[in-house]
Amino acid sequence: MIPASFDGLMPVVIFMGLAVLLFFGGHYASVLLAPKKPSHLKSTPYECGEQPVGSAWSMFNVRFYVVGLIFIIFDVESVLMFPVASIFRELNDMGQGGYALIIFLSFISVLIEGIAYCWRKGDLDWVKSFQSSLKKETK
Amino acid sequence: MFIQLLFASSATLTVGCALGVLATKNLMHSCIFLLGSLMGVAGLFATLGADFVAVTQIMVYMGGVVILMLFAVMLTGGKDFISRAQNLLGLPSSMGNKWTYSVGGLVGLVLLLTNIRLISNVMNSHAPKVIGDEYPSTVSQIGHLLVKDHVLAFEISSVLLLGALVGAAIIARPRKQK
Amino acid sequence: MNQTVVSYLSQYEFYDTLLALFKNNQGALAFTIYLLLSLAIVGMCATIGGLGTYAERKISADLQARIGPNRVGPYGLLQMLADGVKMMTKEDIMPFTADKMLFYLAPLLCLTGVFATLAVLPFSGGFIMADLNVGIFYLVAISSLVGVGVFLGGYASNSKWSMLGGMRGASQIISYEIPVTISILAITLLSGGMSFGTIVGHQGGLPHEWFIFHNPFSFLAFFVYGVGALAETNRAPFDLPEAESELVSGYHTEYTGMRFGFFALAEYIEVFVVCGVAASLFLGGYQVPGISLDILPIQAVQFVIFMTKTLLLYYVVIWIRWTFPRLRVDQLMAVCWKYLTPIAIFNLVGCAIWTVAFNGKSIAELIFGGGH
Amino acid sequence: MMSLGSYLIISLILFVIGLVVMLSRKNIVAILLGIELILNAAALNFVAYSRYVTNNLDGHIFSLFIIVVAAAEAAVGLAIVIRFFQIKETIHIDEATQLRN
Numbered sequence: 001m002i003p004a005s006f007d008g009l010m011p012v013v014i015f016m017g018l019a020v021l022l023f024f025g026g027h028y029a030s031v032l033l034a035p036k037k038p039s040h041l042k043s044t045p046y047e048c049g050e051q052p053v054g055s056a057w058s059m060f061n062v063r064f065y066v067v068g069l070i071f072i073i074f075d076v077e078s079v080l081m082f083p084v085a086s087i088f089r090e091l092n093d094m095g096q097g098g099y100a101l102i103i104f105l106s107f108i109s110v111l112i113e114g115i116a117y118c119w120r121k122g123d124l125d126w127v128k129s130f131q132s133s134l135k136k137e138t139k
Numbered sequence: 140m141f142i143q144l145l146f147a148s149s150a151t152l153t154v155g156c157a158l159g160v161l162a163t164k165n166l167m168h169s170c171i172f173l174l175g176s177l178m179g180v181a182g183l184f185a186t187l188g189a190d191f192v193a194v195t196q197i198m199v200y201m202g203g204v205v206i207l208m209l210f211a212v213m214l215t216g217g218k219d220f221i222s223r224a225q226n227l228l229g230l231p232s233s234m235g236n237k238w239t240y241s242v243g244g245l246v247g248l249v250l251l252l253t254n255i256r257l258i259s260n261v262m263n264s265h266a267p268k269v270i271g272d273e274y275p276s277t278v279s280q281i282g283h284l285l286v287k288d289h290v291l292a293f294e295i296s297s298v299l300l301l302g303a304l305v306g307a308a309i310i311a312r313p314r315k316q317k
Numbered sequence: 318m319n320q321t322v323v324s325y326l327s328q329y330e331f332y333d334t335l336l337a338l339f340k341n342n343q344g345a346l347a348f349t350i351y352l353l354l355s356l357a358i359v360g361m362c363a364t365i366g367g368l369g370t371y372a373e374r375k376i377s378a379d380l381q382a383r384i385g386p387n388r389v390g391p392y393g394l395l396q397m398l399a400d401g402v403k404m405m406t407k408e409d410i411m412p413f414t415a416d417k418m419l420f421y422l423a424p425l426l427c428l429t430g431v432f433a434t435l436a437v438l439p440f441s442g443g444f445i446m447a448d449l450n451v452g453i454f455y456l457v458a459i460s461s462l463v464g465v466g467v468f469l470g471g472y473a474s475n476s477k478w479s480m481l482g483g484m485r486g487a488s489q490i491i492s493y494e495i496p497v498t499i500s501i502l503a504i505t506l507l508s509g510g511m512s513f514g515t516i517v518g519h520q521g522g523l524p525h526e527w528f529i530f531h532n533p534f535s536f537l538a539f540f541v542y543g544v545g546a547l548a549e550t551n552r553a554p555f556d557l558p559e560a561e562s563e564l565v566s567g568y569h570t571e572y573t574g575m576r577f578g579f580f581a582l583a584e585y586i587e588v589f590v591v592c593g594v595a596a597s598l599f600l601g602g603y604q605v606p607g608i609s610l611d612i613l614p615i616q617a618v619q620f621v622i623f624m625t626k627t628l629l630l631y632y633v634v635i636w637i638r639w640t641f642p643r644l645r646v647d648q649l650m651a652v653c654w655k656y657l658t659p660i661a662i663f664n665l666v667g668c669a670i671w672t673v674a675f676n677g678k679s680i681a682e683l684i685f686g687g688g689h
Numbered sequence: 690m691m692s693l694g695s696y697l698i699i700s701l702i703l704f705v706i707g708l709v710v711m712l713s714r715k716n717i718v719a720i721l722l723g724i725e726l727i728l729n730a731a732a733l734n735f736v737a738y739s740r741y742v743t744n745n746l747d748g749h750i751f752s753l754f755i756i757v758v759a760a761a762e763a764a765v766g767l768a769i770v771i772r773f774f775q776i777k778e779t780i781h782i783d784e785a786t787q788l789r790n
Binding site for chain 3 (some may be wrong): 140141165167168171174190191195197200201202205210211213245258276278317
């Protein structure tokens with residue numbers, strides 16, 4: 001059999017290397033084949049044919065950040081749940097299913113509190129004023 | 140052989156991109172260099188046989204923290220993040236001239252040598268074990284540790300995350316201008 | 318232990334003759350096998366990606382009672398080659414206001430994130446490049462590079478359309494990662510392992526042995542995963558980051574020629590990967606009904622079964638695209654956070670309770686009484 | 690080449706670079722980048738010791754929780770940065786002189 005030092009890391013690295021190779025190969029092919037007639041007008045950012053006004057790197061609404069914030073907390077919680085979930089069945093077979101279930105559920109219940117809080121406070125609404133006005137109309 | 144190559148490339152990526160974080164003045168580029176550096180650290184974890192920690196590193200940092208930082212950069216004034224008055228390595232000139240750097244460097248060197256001298260005794264008495272090439276699966280062991288030995292840390296971390304979520308949501312919530 | 322395609326092949330005799338050819342250098346032989354098979358998989362996936370664009374047009378034409386591409390080659394089959402050549406011979410334009418380094422880097426990130434997922438995709442019992450024991454978790458993690466790539470593509474162009482598309486795309490991709498991850502967590506819980514070998518090994522060839530019909534919660538989880546995966550790959554009806562009618566072309570508005578081609582290729586391969594994951598997590602993967610032998614011809618049958626399931630799902634994805642209208646941004650976020658995520662958490666809790674209550678048995682085993 | 694010492698040296702370099710980033714930058718987000726580098730150096734040390742010295746997985750658990758705490762810290766820190774920017778219209782660290790308002 002194969003020594004374990006050749007375990008799954010090698011294909012992962014090879015695939016990443018292939019992506020890089022394909023990227024540079026494609027660039028090289030396009031350098032060889034593509035025409036090169038640069039002009040100032042061609043390389044202006046597209047703004048429906050008008051002269052671009054200002055830079056696009058301007059400020060954005062905070063709600064993007066709030067979405068990212070909720071995401072990262074849930075992401076980390078799911079990361080912590082993965083090893084416990086993968087031995088859950090094993091624990092159940094060992095007769096410790098109840099114990100595992102209590103641990104797992106108490107962990108998830110905190111997660112649910114988080115999403116319930118954000119829901120209650122309206123962080124999950126994308127456009128607050130719009131939705132509240134809709135509710136008023138329907139009332 | 141392959142593992143050594145992986146180690147060398149990951150170490151290069153880690154250190155090189157960390158230097159990039161230090162040297163570049165554009166904050167967006169800094170974030171991307173940080174991504175490269177953290178990816179290198181993930182590779183180093185993989186060479187240490189810590190497959191679960193490596194993938195966690197990729198998942199939390201690459202998918203989460205870096206995106207959050209990119210968002211934060213965008214939310215705090217777009218392009219206006221190029222800092223002024225820096226010399227080599229991105230250090231601001233207010234931090235000192237060549238004399239401060241050379242004296243500080245000397246002191247640091249002396250301290251480093253002293254520390255190595257001190258630590259080498261400990262290192263020799265607890266000689267590292269000879270490590271074979273085997274990389275056993277860590278996932279189920281980590282799972283067992285999380286539900287047995289470290290169950291308190293596991294549960295409390297969820298409370299910590301809840302606190303972080305609530306606190307950060309309160310701070311960052313858009314509010315009306317007075 | 319991680320099983321790989323090399324360790325699978327090494328149980329046959331021809332491996333030893335190959336090893337003798339390589340002067341007993343295990344590393345070189347393993348590298349050669351990996352490299353050749355990787356090239357084969359990448360070639361196959363690129364072809365599937367190219368055929369995806371063709372199938373997309375043909376199926377949309379079919380649904381709208383048109384003919385679709387029929388000029389290049391028989392039935393227009395060579396359309397994808399024509400597209401590829403066209404991509405390569407287009408001029409590469411970069412906006413002069415762009416952030417040059419990040420503009421180069423963005424397609425590479427997308428491409429790397431998608432290609433790296435191919436390493437753990439289980440094409441058959443032996444033909445899985447690396448059956449990592451963190452398999453599915455690794456796949457979820459590494460595909461989040463695509464989100465960074467999309468954001469950077471939008472940012473670096475310094476065009477307003479791109480910037481809007483990039484912000485939307487990044488927030489959409491990260492949001493929908495949560496229900497997808499939690500659904501996968503439910504399957505991990507049922508199968509008791511994260512590697513694809515374990516997950517597929519716990520299912521059988523016939524539908525009642527699949528995880529989708531394991532219990533009511535996993536049935537729901539399949540749909541949560543499906544919707545979330547559609548959104549993660551920016552497919553319609555969740556194609557807000559590249560909505561033509563609102564944002565011109567979204568985050569790749571400023572990309573031309575080959576660089577645009579990389580974005581498109583990454584997207585189509587990602588759809589294929591997502592379908593493959595759905596097939597192997599919920600629909601039994603490569604399992605052949607009624608046969609438990611492990612010989613080389615069986616591998617070919619398993620490969621065919623896996624590809625059939627995956628391509629059928631691919632067809633469904635295209636079908637959905639031409640059937641449903643696009644969502645609005647606030648609806649998009651509401652679907653993710655107010656419907657999918659709570660349902661996914663509910664499924665996870667349900668699966669956990671089911672596992673403890675019925676000792677991990679599926680519905681079919683409970684009704685017909687089967688071994689554990 | 691692969692030994693405990695080389696991992697420790699990489700971790701040391703990472704830590705020092707993170708420290709310099711933290712000390713030298715005036716931009717709050719850049720300071721958070723430095724903190725991430727420092728935390729990663731610590732996590733790398735834990736895993737390296739876990740493989741070469743103690744031979745059990747407690748080090749992995751430690752670095753797992755380091756990553757968790759780092760994510761929480763980044764979330765809260767960046768939220769404070771954004772709030773600070775909304776009040777002061779800048780993210781220069783020297784402007785942060787008041788505890789209230």
